């Protein structure tokens with residue numbers, strides 16, 4: 001008798017009760033809902049959906065801690081606010097700072113991704129993460145997690161690509177990616193319109209003006225990266241669309257997944273190769 005093999009499970013995709021023998025969930029259509037691999041993948045996706053902002057902030061903090069610990073000898077403990085807990089340039093280059101030098105001399109194109117997760121000091125990190133937690137939450141609400149992360153990742157890389165073309169030799173920081181989120185929210189506000197759209201547009205527009213004024217007044221800010229990220233974010237918002245206009249599709253989830261795998265691979269490679277380089281003492 002096969003009776004004992006029949007079991008009911010909760011579909012990992014839609015959380016409805018179905019038979020574990022189904023090849024396709026009759027409610028949400030995901031294939032092989034009873035297999036261990038399917039539930040593993042969906043568990044990961046649900047955790048990501050609920051905690052993407054925290055995970056991204058966590059990755060930035062982990063990379064910052066690594067950069068401080070690895071470069072402890074070169075770390076600045078100056079009490080000047082912008083250089084307190086500042087890892088040295090050598091460590092930042094090893095961990096994947098981007099620009100003309102790393103790309104042309106070291107052929108490290110992957111730094112267009114890794115540089116988004118590196119910061120030049122504690123204050124730099126805190127400012128960027130405070131801005132990101134607000135803008136990332138807002139963008140997730142209107143675009144969903146997958147598209148928010150595509151805008152963050154691709155927009156940050158695009159901003160750094162433009163600053164590379166413009167000749168910036170060495171640069172780091174999440175602000176190009178944050179400017180991409182700003183661009184996507186400007187597009188959203190303008191495209192949606194109405195009372196809420198206008199409110200978002202004016203409020204986010206204020207942020208954009210603030211960032212550019214800051215960039216003009218404070219030396220050493222990568223304005224090409226900021227402007228490039230902003231332009232990329234407007235374009236990505238237009239191409240991907242927001243929830244109210246176009247619901248999250250399989251393509252959006254796939255693109256988000258590609259960005260997540262690529263980012264994890266680059267960050268593991270960047271920190272792993274740095275630790276290997278230092279341990280082997282070349």
Ligand SMILES: [Zn+2]
Nearest residue numbers: 011014025028
């Ligand atoms: Zn289902």
